[in-house]
Amino acid sequence: MVEAFIAYEKRKADxxxxxxxxxxxxxxxxxxxxxxxxxxxxxxxAYVKNVIIEPKYASGEWEEIHISLPKFGQAAVDAAxxxxxxxxxxxDTAATVVDAASSAM
Numbered sequence: 001m002v003e004a005f006i007a008y009e010k011r012k013a014d015x016x017x018x019x020x021x022x023x024x025x026x027x028x029x030x031x032x033x034x035x036x037x038x039x040x041x042x043x044x045x046a047y048v049k050n051v052i053i054e055p056k057y058a059s060g061e062w063e064e065i066h067i068s069l070p071k072f073g074q075a076a077v078d079a080a081x082x083x084x085x086x087x088x089x090x091x092d093t094a095a096t097v098v099d100a101a102s103s104a105m
Contacts, residue, residue, distance in 0.1 A: 011017055025031055056062040 053062075057064070
């Protein structure tokens with residue numbers, strides 16, 4: 001199995017094989033279709049950005065959107081401190097119960 005893999009790697013690295021693979025890939029119509037889609041998409045995006053969107057921002061017709069998110073950091077700290085207080089009070093209660101039970105014996 002290892003020898004077969006080594007032979008495959010040697011065939012794959014052969015320049016003639018690489019050229020044949022590239023030629024077969026370029027003669028495939030789906031490859032050209034993918035290239036056309038990417039080029040059209042890039043040109044379309046540039047057109048929309050430069051001809052439609054940017055002039056509307058420059059003229060003031062559109063304004064930038066600013067979204068203010070709630071401050072999750074402080075809420076998380078408050079929730080964590082509440083949880084820690086609850087756990088520590090439960091631990092204090094458990095310690096009191098254990099002390100009381102051990103002194104009763």
